[in-house]
Amino acid sequence: MSTSKFGEYGGQYVPEALMPAIEELEDAYERYVLDNEDGFMDEFRRRLRDFGGRPTPLQHAEQLSERYDAEVYLKREDLVHGGAHKLNNALGQVLLAKYMGKDRIVAETGAGQHGTATAMAAAHLGMPCEIYMGERDINRQRPNVFRMRLNGAEVNTVTVGRGTLKEAINETMRDWATNVEDTHYVIGSIVGPHPFPVMVRDFQSVISEEAREQIRERAGRLPDSVLACAGGGSNTMGAFHEFVGDEEVDLYAVEAGGSSLEVDEKEGVAPNSASLSTGDEGVLHGARTKLLQDSDGQIMESHSVSSGLDYAGVGPELAHLVDEGRVTPVNVDDEGALEAFHRLSQEEGIIPALETAHAFGFAHENPEKLGDVTVINVSGRGDKDLESVIEESAKRDLEAAPDMDVFEGGAGL
Amino acid sequence: MSRIDEAFADGPAFVPYLAVGDPDYESSKAYVEALARGGADVIELGLPFSEPVAEGPTIQGAVTRALDAGMTPEKFFEFVEELDVDVPLVCMTYYNLIYQFGDNPGPRPFVERAAAAGIEGFVVPDLPAEEADPLREACDDLGLDLVFIVAPTTEGERLQRIMDQVSGYVYVQARLGVTGARDDVSDQTDEALARLEEWGVPKAVGFGIKTGEHAERIVEGGADGIIVGSALVDIVAEGHGEGRPAEDVAADLEAKARELKEGAESGYAQRVPEPEHT
Numbered sequence: 001m002s003t004s005k006f007g008e009y010g011g012q013y014v015p016e017a018l019m020p021a022i023e024e025l026e027d028a029y030e031r032y033v034l035d036n037e038d039g040f041m042d043e044f045r046r047r048l049r050d051f052g053g054r055p056t057p058l059q060h061a062e063q064l065s066e067r068y069d070a071e072v073y074l075k076r077e078d079l080v081h082g083g084a085h086k087l088n089n090a091l092g093q094v095l096l097a098k099y100m101g102k103d104r105i106v107a108e109t110g111a112g113q114h115g116t117a118t119a120m121a122a123a124h125l126g127m128p129c130e131i132y133m134g135e136r137d138i139n140r141q142r143p144n145v146f147r148m149r150l151n152g153a154e155v156n157t158v159t160v161g162r163g164t165l166k167e168a169i170n171e172t173m174r175d176w177a178t179n180v181e182d183t184h185y186v187i188g189s190i191v192g193p194h195p196f197p198v199m200v201r202d203f204q205s206v207i208s209e210e211a212r213e214q215i216r217e218r219a220g221r222l223p224d225s226v227l228a229c230a231g232g233g234s235n236t237m238g239a240f241h242e243f244v245g246d247e248e249v250d251l252y253a254v255e256a257g258g259s260s261l262e263v264d265e266k267e268g269v270a271p272n273s274a275s276l277s278t279g280d281e282g283v284l285h286g287a288r289t290k291l292l293q294d295s296d297g298q299i300m301e302s303h304s305v306s307s308g309l310d311y312a313g314v315g316p317e318l319a320h321l322v323d324e325g326r327v328t329p330v331n332v333d334d335e336g337a338l339e340a341f342h343r344l345s346q347e348e349g350i351i352p353a354l355e356t357a358h359a360f361g362f363a364h365e366n367p368e369k370l371g372d373v374t375v376i377n378v379s380g381r382g383d384k385d386l387e388s389v390i391e392e393s394a395k396r397d398l399e400a401a402p403d404m405d406v407f408e409g410g411a412g413l
Numbered sequence: 414m415s416r417i418d419e420a421f422a423d424g425p426a427f428v429p430y431l432a433v434g435d436p437d438y439e440s441s442k443a444y445v446e447a448l449a450r451g452g453a454d455v456i457e458l459g460l461p462f463s464e465p466v467a468e469g470p471t472i473q474g475a476v477t478r479a480l481d482a483g484m485t486p487e488k489f490f491e492f493v494e495e496l497d498v499d500v501p502l503v504c505m506t507y508y509n510l511i512y513q514f515g516d517n518p519g520p521r522p523f524v525e526r527a528a529a530a531g532i533e534g535f536v537v538p539d540l541p542a543e544e545a546d547p548l549r550e551a552c553d554d555l556g557l558d559l560v561f562i563v564a565p566t567t568e569g570e571r572l573q574r575i576m577d578q579v580s581g582y583v584y585v586q587a588r589l590g591v592t593g594a595r596d597d598v599s600d601q602t603d604e605a606l607a608r609l610e611e612w613g614v615p616k617a618v619g620f621g622i623k624t625g626e627h628a629e630r631i632v633e634g635g636a637d638g639i640i641v642g643s644a645l646v647d648i649v650a651e652g653h654g655e656g657r658p659a660e661d662v663a664a665d666l667e668a669k670a671r672e673l674k675e676g677a678e679s680g681y682a683q684r685v686p687e688p689e690h691t
């Protein structure tokens with residue numbers, strides 16, 4: 001039996017109608033994922049390799065290493081098919097749904113990256129798929145909306161609340177509760193009721209499995225630190241999992257500091273998504289974890305310039321590791337992330353997802369925390385974010401940003 | 414015997430639901446009182462939570478209006494204290510609000526405050542039997558009932574687990590999905606009632622009941638009570654949308670309550686053979 005709790009966190013707080021499906025999933029997780037029944041894990045690994053493009057490289061970043069006076073290695077999850085780590089989990093879950101005999105997939109998405117990955121995996125495995133996405137996120141991540149539709153998924157707009165990830169999760173849970181008998185909900189991070197947090201972590205652990213091997217080969221030793229951005233926390237736990245036992249490796253979960261760490265209790269708005277750094281214990285979307293909430297327990301609307309981090313909760317395992325002192329929660333604000341986005345694009349030739357840029361923002365602001373050898377998880381690529389970056393950069397006076405209104409060289413536009 | 418048990422003791426119980434504070438505090442009070450006049454036997458008072466995952470669009474809308482109008486757990490309790498009704502009141506809300514109330518996390522302060530305000534039981538749609546022990550204990554200590562939902566998908570061991578935890582009544586979810594009024598009555602209801610036949614608590618059916626005729630059919634089919642939410646919230650929402658005076662909306666609610674209560678009674682009369690006259 002896998003345990004449903006991480007200390008006090010985790011559990012299964014869902015409507016009764018879903019409990020049998022969750023028990024069924026728990027059983028399937030134990031048989032197929034943990035015990036490799038019917039060769040499930042072999043097939044998953046094979047598809048991750050052939051369809052997903054794994055293993056991803058661990059790249060030594062020369063410019064960054066020089067700048068920060070540390071050996072900086074990049075785990076290139078942006079090179080996974082679809083452009084983000086999200087495929088590791090989506091492929092695992094869609095395949096599992098298939099083994100379970102389900103015939104319909106639903107998923108929520110914030111940045112659209114998880115929706116895209118799920119739509120790809122569903123098309124790859126021949127499963128019909130519906131995606132729920134907040135209206136606000138649809139507007140700021142249009143390329144991904146188009147990609148999901150290209151892969152044959154139906155995209156449903158969620159208009160309630162602020163139209164971000166939290167509302168999309170609510171709506172997907174409602175769909176699941178209605179169609180639970182033949183539908184699997186591919187949750188996009190290490191959140192939700194047990195067994196989702198452990199299962200998603202297991203699917204994402206391939207990141208740290210590879211990275212641990214690769215860094216020992218390349219640097220001849222374990223890193224002093226591993227950095228990853230944390231929305232729900234799936235790429236974070238994926239990048240950390242195999243290092244958790246290595247006490248000498250510092251693990252930094254970089255959250256979205258948004259525009260401020262202060263909250264507006266009255267408006268019910270947190271201008272950040274830093275639930276590990278500033279949240280309190282509570283129950284949301286099926287698990288007990290750290291949440292952005294007011295003193296009554298109403299969930300706050302969160303904020304981040306990156307839609308993939310814009311969520312009021314975080315995975316229970318990560319919350320637990322923070323309480324234990326094993327993972328250090330830190331945060332970078334919108335501006336720091338945008339600066340890092342431009343800097344990485346120019347200096348390393350990698351256009352990172354805005355989510356990922358938070359991890360680079362932290363490295364830039366705290367080079368002394370990196371130690372001699374660091375691994376930064378490049379959770380995704382930034383093609384999806386170009387429209388937002390142009391718009392958000394224009395609002396600010398960013399040192400690293402190119403001035404898009406000025407073209408030198410007289411191209412004669 | 415708790416007052417909730419008594420409410421089910423003779424004849425079918427009509428159990429309406431409204432979100433407290435929808436569309437505002439004072440109107441909401443008038444609406445709840447109108448339901449009592451219309452024949453409610455137990456009233457489920459919804460304490461609005463920002464993430465009502467088990468609700469359909471109707472109740473989501475109500476919850477949003479109530480939150481926008483400033484409803485909070487403490488105001489909810491004051492509302493309960495001010496209500497002028499003589500039927501048992503059940504608080505329906507999500508676990509995070511129960512867990513967060515008071516200075517230390519955990520359900521006890523909330524249950525204590527609820528008991529002091531006059532609440533007699535709880536329905537918590539996102540708290541399955543597996544996670545309910547702390548709330549169950551607090552309810553037992555303070556003499557409150559804890560109602561559980563049995564879904565169309567609930568079978569086998571899960572039924573037993575719920576039976577061990579439930580008190581007051583069991584909320585029989587008539588069909589899969591989220592709350593919302595429907596034009597048909599699912600036969601998932603009949604199957605669910607059959608599965609619970611042996612249970613020693615009253616069986617109240619909810620999810621989708623809209624008319625007196627639905628109520629009649631469901632009680633005739635063996636239900637001990639009917640729970641109606643969205644059909645009533647629809648009346649509130651429409652009245653609010655059209656800007657009608659609260660008294661008029663209250664009158665409509667009272668009439669709807671009467672229709673549902675009479676439907677339930679008529680279903681019951683058809684089920685129980687008339688005692689023979691000598």
Ligand SMILES: Cc1ncc(COP(=O)(O)O)c(C=O)c1O
Nearest residue numbers: 113189231232233234235308380
């Ligand atoms: C590229 C990328 N990185 C990170 C995240 C954050 O999610 P998580 O913390 O679950 O990895 C997202 C979510 O959409 C994403 O698209």
